[in-house]
Amino acid sequence: MTQDGRRLRGLRSREAILEQAVGLASVEGLDGLSLGRLATATGTSKSGFFAHWRDKEQLQLDAVDWAGRQWAERVVAPAMKAPAGVRRLFALHEARLRFYGEAVLPGGCFFFTVQAEFDDRPGAVRDRVARAMREWQEFIRRQVAQAMALGELAESVDVAQLAYEIDALGEMVIIHSRLHDGPASLVHARRAVLQRLRALCPDPTLLPED
């Protein structure tokens, strides 16, 4: 298993295809994305895909995983550098907004598009997406709980409730920024969470003023 030559080339093009697939799917969805257009975008042939994946659904499942890894690297990892507690919680929110603002994906957010697409459609893809989103929300809840354990959030805080609000305010940026106000919604989403955390934090100086 020297993993080079033919094997390595296979892995490389596999990754390249998945990257393109995630980008395109962030715009038109995982089902809206057709193999023909994906082939054109990657400069390959439709039939070549079936050397890597049994059918379209397998490719979709791998695309979900790839997008999850990208999110972990570009959003979660940078935020984890901040000290645990409300600062890390807010860093997480800011990292997400930065990911959107920098237009890393042409459609803004892969998971948002795919959630809206599959939330009513049973199947393996929906299950995989749901699991990823559950893990993400569980992760936010852990950060909230940790901040509370550190005494950086009022004891009256409902963990699930606050986690829900932070996630909702972040996710809605996608729709609002693309359909109308553009960067203004980024500002709204940032301030909404910042003010909320400052109001609940016994030591507001841990967070920026505005």
Place this chain on the structure above:
Amino acid sequence: MTQDGRRLRGLRSREAILEQAVGLASVEGLDGLSLGRLATATGTSKSGFFAHWRDKEQLQLDAVDWAGRQWAERVVAPAMKAPAGVRRLFALHEARLRFYGEAVLPGGCFFFTVQAEFDDRPGAVRDRVARAMREWQEFIRRQVAQAMALGELAESVDVAQLAYEIDALGEMVIIHSRLHDGPASLVHARRAVLQRLRALCPDPTLLPED
């Protein structure tokens, strides 16, 4: 223009088709919805559509209008019965959650699905959807401004900011309730807005406690 017989039958089936189209589109989107499946669902033939609409896009535009009227009747109108101010603002939020909770549309919310579908796709449908959503958000902002004018909200409130938060918390219910926690997200969304309004209202007794 006696408006009966042939003419009336045309209007009736037109409305029936649009109702089906909005329901189906709330699940699979306006483009995801195919004319063949719409024909099956309405018990008519594909080609019959072209007696009512020039092409698929015209049907999509009318579907957007139809969904807007439904929203006005089933969400806005009931809320307007509440007295102006924070009570009407919260009634609006509750009416929306009721609309979702009662599953009036099989996909939960037509506009949510269609926004996610068209936010990156230029064209007449996108413009129509964007206009409808702008009007909706402008409407929420007017309710916030009115509540402030009535002295029912602290003067420090940023109108656009609060309106954004209320809308975001309401809209995110669709994804969360369908993909994982079900009715729990309805509770979260209700409490989030209720607590926010109570905190900003000089006379919290105007609003329910929980």
Place this chain on the structure above:
DNA sequence: TACATTAACGACCGATCGTTTGTATATCTG
């Protein structure tokens, strides 16, 4: 009554969909 309009249909069009098949070739394994 005579004529135009309208709703609705079945049959069919070219394009595209996801997928299968067969083939050529480069790379690994023994």
Place this chain on the structure above:
DNA sequence: CAGATATACAAACGATCGGTCGTTAATGTA
């Protein structure tokens, strides 16, 4: 080196897509 494996392709499959055409019958208008 020999033989299995993996990458990638062109060509073609049946199904479905949005849309056109010609027709039929009921209704509206004169």
